[in-house]
Amino acid sequence: MEASILDFWSQNQIFEKSVANRNGAPRWSFYEGPPTANGMPGTHHIEARVFKDLFPRFQTMKGKQVIRKAGWDCHGLPVEIAVEKELGFTGKADIEKFGVAEFNEKCRESVQRHVGEFTNMTKRMGFWVDFDEAYWTMSPAYIESVWWSLAQIWKKGLLVQDHRVAPYCPRCGTGLSDHELAQGYETIKDPSVFVRFKATSGKLAELEASLLVWTTTPWTLVANTAVAVNPKVEYQVIEITNEDLTERLVVAADLASVLGEDRKVLATFKGSELEHTKYTRPFDFIEIENAHYVVLADYVTVEDGTGLVHQSPAFGADDLEVCRKYNLPVVNPIEPDGHFKKEVALVGGVFFKEADKALIKDLKSRNLMFKSSQFEHSYPHCWRCHTALMYYAQPSWYIKTTSIKKDLLRENSKTDWHPETIKTGRFGDWLNNNIDWAVSRNRYWGTPLPIWRCENKHEICVSSLSELGELAGKELSKLDPHRPFVDDIKFKCKDCSSIMERTPEVIDCWYDSGAMPFAQWGYPHQVNSEKEFKAAYPADFICEAIDQTRGWFYTLMTIGTLVFDKSSYKTVLCLGHILDKDGRKMSKHLGNVLEPIPLMNQHGADAVRWYMLAAGSPWSARRVGHDAISDVVRKTLLTYWNTISFFTLYANAADFRVSSLPKDLTLMDHWILSELNKLIKGVDDALESFDSQGAGALLAAFIDDLSNWYVRRSRRRFWDGDVAALATLHECLVTLTQLLAPMVPFISEHVWQELVKVADPSAAASVHLTDFPIADTSLINLDLNAQVAMTRRVVELGRSARAESAIKIRQPLQRALISANGWSTLPSEMKEQIADELNVIDLADIADADGDLVDISVKANFKSLGAKFGKEVQDIAKAISATDATDLVKGLRKSGSAKVGTWEIDLADLVVTEVPKSGWMVASHDGESVALDLALTPELIEAGNVREVIRFIQERRKSDGFEISDRISVRWNAEQSVVAAINSAQAHISEEVLALEFVRDETLATSENDLGIEVVLAKA
Ligand SMILES: [Zn+2]
């Protein structure tokens, strides 16, 4: 069915029409977060797409124009690493040997490889988005637009090169940004070492003390340059003795316990008094001149360690800042590939993380290790290649986002986040702790940084190919702006006439995707781009999974604020992650991956969509499994489908013609129309506030009301071809189909074609080209809705009492007693429905009964009484237990309050327990109860048997394949004991089963069932 709907949409260009029909209407802007198509799409890709489809479809039906441009993210480390893997490369040297042009060609091929699969999945699930006009972040027009934005930032002085210590991936050979860092934490074991640095000058030397230094990165000790103390903290020289060794160590007073219990304080110093104390460094493998003394730094804390912090300025941002103040040299013994320089003793050529072992062993052998252990902690790794990162001093280009922090916080405060907690939590925290964006990458496949420099550091940031052409004095509009071609463009500096060359870096690919609001139109270079961009900025709505708070959501808002002083989106949905049915991540390794297309082929795209949108909170992690999907489908979509089939069957039988609603509506008709109009308003409000789960719950409840109450209670009217019932149901189904359309576009389209289009050729060609229904509030009757809801609740209670009693529903009972608020004013029609549903002859209010059906016992509700009467509670409890429980509860149920002793109490002050007396079955919930009288008289048993016979013949009608309106003749036989009862009910039975003839045939063998009933049916 879904395949033919897809064909229908594409042949009739329904998506295109749905957009074109709204020409001139207000724009509702949506931005597509671009995927990278170098891998196969997964089920998690369906999740966000379901939401990205729902709201644009809804807003289109509401009269807005929603242009939906697809996009592809093409650049960056993820692509480069995948290609390196394919080619068996281990690092940048291999790429250089292979050739940058050839390598980038492979990257270009890689990101187009699975575009087909992504497109197929997207189309299969019914996500309407324009692939023909898709933007590609690697296209020259896109890159030019990114260049333009970088030039804007550069002109503001916010794009600068700086020598800083920043997260760095030694395998990829490039620095990373803070948001990339945040995406790659992994738990690992690291050493924790306490090392003695012997003091060699000042008071500490006189005391023969050693500085005790704690570190979790022993490899940085090779480059130790200084030891920092906090000038305001108190430090102690402490003498301790361990296994015959007596020694003196310096630690912060607050952390002295690291030395054990048995310790003697010899001297106390303020940190400031220790400045310039010299010491012997732990390793003297490399030359570091004029160094190795105590420096002061306010950032040193006494939270953990020893209060003395070893400084290696090449590997720590704080260290670099402190050492710069003291004019200490920055010496780096590690190559950009993460390995110690060959000439370094002991660890030359060793990868930094692997050097710890040898260094610890050496410290131990020289008796410099005070203690060492292992500990588990969360350490940053490369988000793409999983190599442990290092903090590494190197020149990088930064966007000074810290200087617009205030503006970012302002824009965030105006943003509508779903769930709301992200705004001040995860995202707000992120902005509050903002650091500058390290935007350059020492890599190959990315948007080249458009900055040219001469040897005198004159700089120009180029904003288009035509500007570059003017500078270079040649036609460059057809230049591929990627490396290595763009690197060949050189020109004379206008200030000093020396040659300007491009700075070699490319940019963070997250900048590319964050630039899509303008770059997707090629703004400002392309024809019409200004109009297109301005009409769609900022987006009314974007949606991705929650990990994007540190990815796309961040870069979108930041670039928008940097370039236009305005965030690029108003509303953002952060979805939870997709897990397998047991709550585990889906991975090839675990073999629990659900492939998207087979999943949709098995259940239907609508089923998967409905599950994602309506079952469970979109903000939490979602478990996806076959059973869970089938379950929600059975409950709702299948019920909707069956109701449609039911209508079609009876409408055809009655030759029903669609017309406006007739005047002679019943109470049931009024009720379902009231619920329908309430539903329209509810779904509209929910979807306007991006609450798909809320809309789904309302729709599911209505489908249940419609099928399991309205239709079921009106069967006889449909049977009779009642026009009011058929017209009412038709109205409900058409409107319901429109309300469902944005969520489940396939089934709703199918129904539209079969139910509406067939009957009315002038109707819209597709449900998706219709306007969203508008509620007629004059038809909403909340009192009536409440009465039917109560009726349904009482029926449910009665059914559970029936089930408990194990007496079949077909066996009539004499009476039921009901306790429910509002019972006395319930219309008699509804009371009759209850009696019929429960197969009970008389219904009465429990308050009017003799009180002989249940044993009532009561206890004081201390919580409620305590709040009212305080200390008197015990006395009241005594008084309550002395009162007749039955009278007390009856009185309270009648008048609402009663006196116990001198205290006035109400029902809430009691814990009431009702146990049915024998012969009665009681079911209660939330203050409502139903009691069934289980006594069976011969007459009741006889009536039960007649119902059994009717049911038996009805089932046989079905299995023999009679049409619903066929009249039949019946020959029957049964056990002698029930023959008289059947004969006496012959007229009633005949009427129920549409029999024109009903004759006993004693030659028929009786059957195995309770009554021995057997029948032979024939068309009359
Ligand atoms: Zn890496």
Ligand SMILES: [Zn+2]
């Ligand atoms: Zn110059």
